[in-house]
Amino acid sequence: MKILHTSDWHLGHTLYNYDRTEEQQDMLKQMVDIVVEQKPDVFLLCGDVYHTSQPSASVQTMLANALVRIHDAHPQMAIIMTAGNHDSGSKHEIFRIPWQALKVYAIGQIEKEDFDKHIIFIPGKGYVIAIPYAYERNIPEGFFKQLLDRVAQLNTEGLPVVMTAHTTVKGCDFTGHDQATDLTVGGIDSFEIEKFGDGFDYLALGHIHREQFVHTGKHNVRYCGTPLPVSFDEQFPHSVSIVEIGKHGDTPQVEKIEIVNPKPLVTLPTEGLATWDGAKELLSKYPNDIPAYIRLNVQIEDFLPAEAFAEAASLTVGKQCRLCHINTKRQSVSRSETRVMTVQEFQEVDPIEIAIRYAESQGITFDDDMEKMFKEVMRMVNDDERNDK
Numbered sequence: 001m002k003i004l005h006t007s008d009w010h011l012g013h014t015l016y017n018y019d020r021t022e023e024q025q026d027m028l029k030q031m032v033d034i035v036v037e038q039k040p041d042v043f044l045l046c047g048d049v050y051h052t053s054q055p056s057a058s059v060q061t062m063l064a065n066a067l068v069r070i071h072d073a074h075p076q077m078a079i080i081m082t083a084g085n086h087d088s089g090s091k092h093e094i095f096r097i098p099w100q101a102l103k104v105y106a107i108g109q110i111e112k113e114d115f116d117k118h119i120i121f122i123p124g125k126g127y128v129i130a131i132p133y134a135y136e137r138n139i140p141e142g143f144f145k146q147l148l149d150r151v152a153q154l155n156t157e158g159l160p161v162v163m164t165a166h167t168t169v170k171g172c173d174f175t176g177h178d179q180a181t182d183l184t185v186g187g188i189d190s191f192e193i194e195k196f197g198d199g200f201d202y203l204a205l206g207h208i209h210r211e212q213f214v215h216t217g218k219h220n221v222r223y224c225g226t227p228l229p230v231s232f233d234e235q236f237p238h239s240v241s242i243v244e245i246g247k248h249g250d251t252p253q254v255e256k257i258e259i260v261n262p263k264p265l266v267t268l269p270t271e272g273l274a275t276w277d278g279a280k281e282l283l284s285k286y287p288n289d290i291p292a293y294i295r296l297n298v299q300i301e302d303f304l305p306a307e308a309f310a311e312a313a314s315l316t317v318g319k320q321c322r323l324c325h326i327n328t329k330r331q332s333v334s335r336s337e338t339r340v341m342t343v344q345e346f347q348e349v350d351p352i353e354i355a356i357r358y359a360e361s362q363g364i365t366f367d368d369d370m371e372k373m374f375k376e377v378m379r380m381v382n383d384d385e386r387n388d389k
C-alpha cells in the first residue's frame, strides 16, 4: 500500500491580515502534481484542513475544487480526510455521503458505537483506521484497541494496517508551536504513545507542524508536518510523506517530497536579535524582487517608539516583501516593572506573560502550579470558543 501522508493545510489562514490564497492554491497544485507522479493508493489528510471552524465560502470552494482535481489526478485513489482541532467536526461531515462518490472519506467526529465509520477498507491494498481530533476526554477507554481488534478480525489477507489521528503524543518535538498560546499542543491534551496499542503498521499523525518520526523503536509513528508554514517559528523544510508498506508486519518505507512556498516567511536577522537600527538596515537591504513575509527580531531595553511599525513598513515600499511583525525581546525584565503597556504591546505579549506580570505586581509568585492552572483555564476558554462555532 502506497500512501501520501499530509496534514495541517490550514486553508484560509491569513498571516498578520495578509491573504494567503495564492500560496495555498500553489500548494494545492503541487499536491495534484505529486499525486500524478506518485499514484498513491491512499491520500491521507490528517486534520486541520481549514484554519478556522468557520471558513469563508471562497475557502470552502478552494478545498472542494482541489479535492476534485486530486481525485481526477488518480481516480482509483481513496482520499481520507479527517477533522483537526481547527476544524468543525460536524461541518466536516456535511457532505460525507456525496463525497464518497469521488472516494473521498470525510471523518469529522468520533463515533463511539459505529466503528465501521472509522475503518476504511482499500480492496487488495489495506485498511485505514481514521480518527479525527483526539484528546483524552473524547476518546472512550480502549477505543483504539477495539478498532485495531476489529481490523485484525477482518484482515485475513495480511494487508497493511494504517491508523491516523490528529493529536499530540508525548515526547514529540514542538518546534514551531507557541506553547503558551497553542494550548492543545503544550502537553495537557497529549497521549502516551502506548495508548494507541499495537497492530498498526504505520501511525499517520497530524497536529504538530514539524515533520518527524516519534521515537518508539519501530520507525512507524510519524508527523508529516505542514506543507506551508503557519507561523514564522516554523523555520524548517515543509513536505509531504510518501509511505510504502508491503504487507502487514513490514516496516514502512518513507520518502519526503518538499513543498516549495512561493512566498517564504523570513525572519531578520536569520539568527539572534538585531538592534532597532540594525533591523531597519537589514530590511532596507532586503532584495526588491523577492516576495516574502518579514518578521524582525529586535533587542530592546524598554519599548520601541509608537510609530516603529509604520517606520519599518515604509522601508518596504517598492519591494515585493511585506512586513508582518516586529518581535521584541527585552534585555532584562525588571521585576518591579509597573509601566503601563500600550494596546499594541498588550496584544503582542503572550497571555501567560501578562498573568506573570500581574502576579508579580500583586507580590504573588507565579509557580509551576499556577502556570498549570492558568493553562488549563486557557484551554477551557479555547474549547468553549471552538464549541460555540
Ligand SMILES: [Mn+2]
Pocket (backbone or CB within 6 Å): 008, 048, 084, 086, 207, 208
Ligand atoms: Mn495544525
